[in-house]
Amino acid sequence: LGSDQATSNVNGYYTFSDISTGTKNMKVMVNGVVRLSTLVEIKEGFQNLNINLDDQQGSITTFAKIEGTITDVKTGALLPGIIVNVSGYPAVVSGSEDSGDGTGNSIKGFYTLNNIPTGQRTVTFIDPSGNYYDYTKTIDLSEGENVEDITMTPKPYTTNETSNFAGIVKGPNEELVKDIVIRLRLFDSDLNVYNTYESTSEVDGWFNFIDIPQGDYILTAQDSRNPVSYSDYYKEDVSIDDGTLYMSIQMETASGANP
The missing domain is CATH 2.60.40.10 (Immunoglobulins)
Known part of the structure; x- marks a missing residue:
């Protein structure tokens, strides 16, 4: 990245620290051969960029964060315990005010999904109690934070x-x-x-x-x-x-x- 450089370790991880923000040219070299050269936008805070190398050319995968609240479409009540999932990635559960769920989603009805690749992703919302209809939404994720507030419809009682x-x-x-x-x-x-x-x-x-x-x-x-x-x-x-x-x-x- 400009004059900064890093070398991947045995697990393929690399890290740049204390670099300035802005648009920079990233070059990836393997055994002295440039496999990828592209412009990347460096933002404030932690940023996750995966580099994919194949036999022809390389590419960079950017990541998104999805968060929001889940409510009852009729009453507006916040809904805890809803399973939120993007296929192929770990699911989270919307939190409750009294206890967390181990994923950082401790606020009632609030959910967060981290490190989801950008682009179109299908997100499902499932009530394990069966009181609400499942909800599926296709979201075009951009890099960084994406806010998606969801309403769910109760089943007839x-x-x-x-x-x-x-x-x-x-x-x-x-x-x-x-x-x-x-x-x-x-x-x-x-x-x-x-x-x-x-x-x-x-x-x-x-x-x-x-x-x-x-x-x-x-x-x-x-x-x-x-x-x-x-x-x-x-x-x-x-x-x-x-x-x-x-x-x-x-x-x-x-x-x-x-x-």
Whole structure:
């Protein structure tokens, strides 16, 4: 590097210390023969440059650092314990506030991958608990630090346990409403329907679901009559757990209708 020089040891390692920053011409010689001559950008701090020599010509591999936070796409909560991996390199685990993971990622939801060759790399994020969908992203890594904050999508929550869900449908004047189709839906990460359960309100306004899986649902209520008298009803995060859940649904008059 300019007037500075170093010789690789028996393990192939070389080190330059206290050299100035800037663009420098690097020459690599083997037995007095120049095998590689190229310009390199010397930056502040520690820099890792691998030199690759083959029968034809040499090349230099530069390295990147990837770091960022991993959060829940819905709540923004930081996610510890997520496995972060670039194929062919050691994986790390996003940290927690209470304890480190042996890789320096001790801050909750934070991860760091060091010494990854620059260029396009595919990074995978896996939740070993199975509560979140795996996430894969192709990143064009530049030399030095690369910040990649990631959001992960939770899977629909269901168990093998079942419960009952019942309720009553009323109109805007507290009148009991029949023929309203109540649907409970689960969606996957691509917003495709994961599972659907359906019930229709009776003449007394009551609807009932028997032995449906416990979990978190999206509920819709829709007037099945033609023409419709009531606007569609929508509610997220309907949690069905142990026992029987009761719910009162208040429908609003549809535009131009007279129920």
